[in-house]
Amino acid sequence: MRARLESFARQVLGPCTVEADCGWDHGGALVLRLRDREGTAWYAKQNPHHEVHAREVSAYRRWVPHLGDRAPRLRAATDDLPALVISAVPGAAFTGEDVEVHHQAGRLLRRFHEIETFPPWTDLVAHKLAELDAWVARADGLFDRPELDFVRSTLRSLEGIPAPPRVSCHFDYSPRNWLVDVGRVHLIDFEWAQPEVWVNDLGRLFFGLWRTRPDLREAFLDGYGRQPDEADLALLLGSYALTTVWHLVWTYEHDNPEFGSAVREILHGLMRGEFDKHAQQVGRHAKLLR
Numbered sequence: 353m354r355a356r357l358e359s360f361a362r363q364v365l366g367p368c369t370v371e372a373d374c375g376w377d378h379g380g381a382l383v384l385r386l387r388d389r390e391g392t393a394w395y396a397k398q399n400p401h402h403e404v405h406a407r408e409v410s411a412y413r414r415w416v417p418h419l420g421d422r423a424p425r426l427r428a429a430t431d432d433l434p435a436l437v438i439s440a441v442p443g444a445a446f447t448g449e450d451v452e453v454h455h456q457a458g459r460l461l462r463r464f465h466e467i468e469t470f471p472p473w474t475d476l477v478a479h480k481l482a483e484l485d486a487w488v489a490r491a492d493g494l495f496d497r498p499e500l501d502f503v504r505s506t507l508r509s510l511e512g513i514p515a516p517p518r519v520s521c522h523f524d525y526s527p528r529n530w531l532v533d534v535g536r537v538h539l540i541d542f543e544w545a546q547p548e549v550w551v552n553d554l555g556r557l558f559f560g561l562w563r564t565r566p567d568l569r570e571a572f573l574d575g576y577g578r579q580p581d582e583a584d585l586a587l588l589l590g591s592y593a594l595t596t597v598w599h600l601v602w603t604y605e606h607d608n609p610e611f612g613s614a615v616r617e618i619l620h621g622l623m624r625g626e627f628d629k630h631a632q633q634v635g636r637h638a639k640l641l642r
Contacts, residue, residue, distance in 0.1 A: 361396040393440035405434035411545035441538040443531030458575025472515035521548035526556035
């Protein structure tokens with residue numbers, strides 16, 4: 353697998369040196385950091401899932417160029433491996449809790465969302481219920497009946513919400529995909545990018561860091577320039593119940609029990625109504641700002 357990826361990279365870049373293997377220990381995509389003979393850094397990525405590769409290449413061609421130097425650029429792609437070669441962007445993965453970085457990340461997400469908009473999603477609930485069934489088919493007994501009943505009922509509860517438009521979403525928007533260089537935020541990893549409701553790009557933050565750091569939430573949303581209303585928050589809660597399902601299937605298939613344990617705790621927290629209070633606090637704050 354690695355030899356074929358290196359061969360493809362050299363076909364694209366010419367003579368180059370592999371500097372590091374940057375793939376995840378739990379499997380998934382193979383990612384190599386390379387340097388060509390001019391000293392320019394690149395990444396070669398081979399994804400074992402053709403549909404994920406196709407989604408990422410589409411994002412790089414259709415949306416990512418609009419971010420300019422805030423994101424990598426696609427140099428080449430092939431469906432045979434499947435693999436792609438992209439430019440490197442400066443910076444290191446963000447691990448801090450800097451308010452200004454979150455404000456800037458909010459502005460960058462708004463910029464990404466404004467690249468393309470889609471008509472109201474009239475069959476949102478039917479689509480997400482079908483997606484749930486597809487993930488459950490791969491779950492191999494990973495869920496019990498109360499968990500699945502909760503996710504289905506939560507999705508069905510969205511039927512009374514007016515059909516929301518979709519936008520170009522990153523769908524894995526979190527600090528681990530922000531590279532920060534001298535305070536400047538760059539966005540990477542577009543393999544889950546797809547048309548989605550804007551608020552669903554807030555999930556990883558809402559169910560993670562924002563629970564204990566409302567100042568970071570406020571900075572981010574101020575940078576984004578929009579506050580979620582009650583319908584947005586209902587969509588976020590309902591959609592993230594589904595997200596926990598595919599995250600848990602993914603952790604099962606990639607043998608990552610630590611992440612899986614954290615995700616299941618979020619699912620059970622949703623079932624216990626713990627995040628309803630968080631959503632109410634966000635909603636009250638949003639009303640005060642309007």
